[in-house]
Amino acid sequence: MCKDQVFKEQIQKTADxxxxxxxxxxxxxxxxxxxxxxxxxxxxxxxxxxxxxxxGTDVYDLGCATGTTLIGMNTxxxxxIRFIGIDDAPxxxxxxxxxxxxxxxxxxxxxxxADLNQQVEISNASVAVLCLTxxxxxxxxxxxxxxxxxxxxxxxGALILVEKILAENSRFNRDFIEYYxxxxxxxHYSEMEISQKREALENILIPYKLSENIDLLRNTGFxxxxxxxxxxxxxxxxxxxx
Numbered sequence: 032m033c034k035d036q037v038f039k040e041q042i043q044k045t046a047d048x049x050x051x052x053x054x055x056x057x058x059x060x061x062x063x064x065x066x067x068x069x070x071x072x073x074x075x076x077x078x079x080x081x082x083x084x085x086x087g088t089d090v091y092d093l094g095c096a097t098g099t100t101l102i103g104m105n106t107x108x109x110x111x112i113r114f115i116g117i118d119d120a121p122x123x124x125x126x127x128x129x130x131x132x133x134x135x136x137x138x139x140x141x142x143x144x145a146d147l148n149q150q151v152e153i154s155n156a157s158v159a160v161l162c163l164t165x166x167x168x169x170x171x172x173x174x175x176x177x178x179x180x181x182x183x184x185x186x187x188g189a190l191i192l193v194e195k196i197l198a199e200n201s202r203f204n205r206d207f208i209e210y211y212x213x214x215x216x217x218x219h220y221s222e223m224e225i226s227q228k229r230e231a232l233e234n235i236l237i238p239y240k241l242s243e244n245i246d247l248l249r250n251t252g253f254x255x256x257x258x259x260x261x262x263x264x265x266x267x268x269x270x271x272x273x
Contacts (some may be wrong), residue, residue, distance in 0.1 A: 032063075033056050033059075034060050035057040035060045035061040035064060036057070037266050038224040038227040038228045042094030050096070050118075050119075050120040050122070050123055052122045054122075055123050055125070056097055056124040057095065058097050058126070059099065061090075064215070064218040064219070064220065065218075065220075066265065067211075067214055067262045067263070067265060068156075068265075071260075072162075072260055074103065075260060076104070076160060076193070076267070077103040077104045077107045077108075078086070078107060079189065079259065079269055080107060080158045080189070080218055081104070081108055082189075083088065083157055083158050083187070083189035084107075084108040084112050084178055085157040085185070085187070085188075086111065088117070088155050088156060088185060088188075089112070089113045089115050089154075089155050089157070089247075090114050090156070090157065090158040090160075091114075091115045091116075091117065091153055091156050091159040091160065091180075092104075092114065092115070092159075093117050093147060093151070093160065093176075094117070094118055094161060094162065094167070095118050095124075095142070096118060096120075096123050097126040097127050097130055098116060098127035098128075098131050099130075101114050101116055101140070102131065104140055105134065105136065105138065108158075110137055110138040111139075113139040113140060113141065114138060114139075114140040115141050115142075116143070117144075117145050117147070118142075118144065118218045119144065119145060119147065119195060120144075122142060124146030125157075126141045127142060127266075128142060143245070147172075147176055148168055150179070151176065151179055152183075153180055153183025154183050155185065155190055156180075156183065157185055158183065158188060158189050159183070159184060159189075159190050160189040160192075161180075161192045161193070161194075162193045163193055163194065164190070165244075166236050166238050167235060169237075170239075174249060179229045180251075181251045181272060185272070186272060187272065189269055189270065190253065190266070190272075191268075191269055192248070192267065192269075193260070193265070193268075194238065194266055194268075195264055195265055196238050196239060196240060196241050196244065197238050197239065198240070198266065204264070209264040211261050212225055241261075241266050246266055254270075254273060255270065255273065256269070256270040258271055
């Protein structure tokens, strides 16, 4: 696993964060050092997906990045169920393809390049995953994406959603962000790295409150919704289509 040093050197003018080649090469290290309990979240998602994946359907990972979630679900879902990974960064999908091959994937799978801000085709799905993805979708497009997921899920199918979130109260929000930066410091990110990445993400990662995410899910038809993970300003939810 290559070490994340994307923001290690001083940048004169910080540009918006992009999931290009530089990030794809170090993404696994970046996400493991930047998302609290990332390994446990992956284990939980695989466990949940295993309970809802149904024979004769497809399992979608929307914003699949380098394929970590697909590999995790591979251990809990029968091999005759097809996986479909979607991402808008070809560099991420190239890395994903390599990792799936290295993992010895025997199941049918398909990787698609697509912008989730646009119309995305989802059909015959029993499970759909949005792991740290919805937060990067333009706010005005989020409900439309979730509606596409809901419409593409079969009855009894599940959406698994993991997001960086805002606290309901602004005072707690400030505290939680500081605790989160402490977490990154413990994982050996420097103050400059933390600052420069924050600036790069400022205009493209727009978190919602947990309550706002739940409202979005309910507005698109998911009447059954529950939190399965929470750590300060990160949360995981599962929503099931009746």
